[in-house]
Amino acid sequence: MNFVITTGYHPTAATEQAAREFAQQLNVEFVARNRNSLAAIQKNFHVDVILLFSKQGPLIYTDDGNYFFHLSMADLRIKNLKNGKHDHMINAMQLQPGMSVLDCTLGLATDAIVASFATGPSGKVTGLENSLLLAFIAKAGLSGFIGESPDITAALRQIEVIQADSEKYLCHVPDESYDIVYFDPMFRQPIQSSSNLKPIRLLADKRPVSLALLAEAKRVARKRIVLKEMQGSPEFERLGFTQFVGGKYSSVQYGIMEVQH
Ligand SMILES: C[S@@+](CC[C@H](N)C(=O)[O-])C[C@H]1O[C@@H](n2cnc3c(N)ncnc32)[C@H](O)[C@@H]1O
Known part of the structure; x- marks a missing residue:
């Protein structure tokens, strides 16, 4: 690039x-x-x-629009959690305070922020992002953006961003290091209409999750692997996900793979 x-x-x-x-x-x-x-x-x-x-912070300028850090849906999802509503991703992860999450496809870090809020100050969220520019934007936002409330800001600060290819990085992560290993790869068909997310397609790593990466995830996860994909995506079958969480009318679904050690 x-x-x-x-x-x-x-x-x-x-x-x-x-x-x-x-x-x-x-x-x-x-x-x-x-x-x-x-x-x-x-x-x-x-x-x-x-x-x-x-x-105001770093911004990526492209012909497809500008890309900069913002909370995106994390804001609303955290408000919902605070109001006792459920979040499909958190349910799929069965996330509790104190747990740890390795997000192998960090992107704008929206999911990682929600996970970080749910795991709380005693938890740990690490985000891996292969794109140098996307990792830079996430890192700058997570370390500098001030949320509406101190617990949101704390959730941002708690996320560790590592610019790396998950496939290469996971090989060096010891067995059973994280409770949850999470994947939200680029969808085969773009479904994001937000102009802030259009440039991500230009910059992002668009490879699907490989079987080799999944094998590493099984070794690294203590409890489960969660994969976000489009509802009914053939990716679930290809990778062997048989348990699902997601709204009946939602365009996305979370595949769950329990890990037995
Ligand atoms: C759909 S986006 C993730 C969005 C994210 N869950 C969020 O809430 O903002 C997928 C991201 O994963 C990154 N990615 C894809 N494959 C990767 C890999 N093997 N290692 C690290 N990052 C990867 C892409 O560059 C892209 O930024």
Whole structure:
């Protein structure tokens, strides 16, 4: 993925310094913004993607829209949990305070935030994201975004983000390290209509979960593996999921695989 790094029109010294340092760290070109539009930078530097360091936090600019950290549905889902309503993902994981979750497909971290809220301060959530830019946005948001209430902010801060390919990373994780191993791979057909999520398709790792990765997940999980897919997806059968949780009318379903050690 070819991209350059720039700032907003009037960056603070700290923002510009952070942008320059990140560009240097990645060996990516830093473009001084001056009065140039982002479209002009795209054209002049022959890139589809720009990582913009703005005062509000990092943002990914693409022709398909902008991608930046926000709570997405995590906000509403956490409100529902607080009001005693259930959440299909939390039910599928049978998540309790103090448990640990390895999210192998972190993305925008919406599911990880809900999991982190449910596991609470004594729990642990680790998120793996293969895309460098998506991992960067998640990491920046989870460490900097301030939620509506302290427990939401605490849920964000508690998530550890690791930029890695799950398939490679899991090989080095000791047996039975996490209660739950979770997968939410890119759907074969895009169902997200939110313009903030469109650029994810350009940047994301779109490979399906391989049988080798699933075998590693079985070794690493203490209790269960949960896979989110479209309702009735052939992926469930291919990977051997036979137990399901999900709303009758929901477009997604959670496949559950209990792990026997
Ligand atoms: C559908 S999104 C996940 C959305 C996420 N559950 C959320 O709530 O925001 C899938 C993400 O997993 C990442 N991904 C796919 N395969 C991966 C792998 N093998 N290792 C790490 N990340 C992966 C993609 O880059 C993408 O960002």
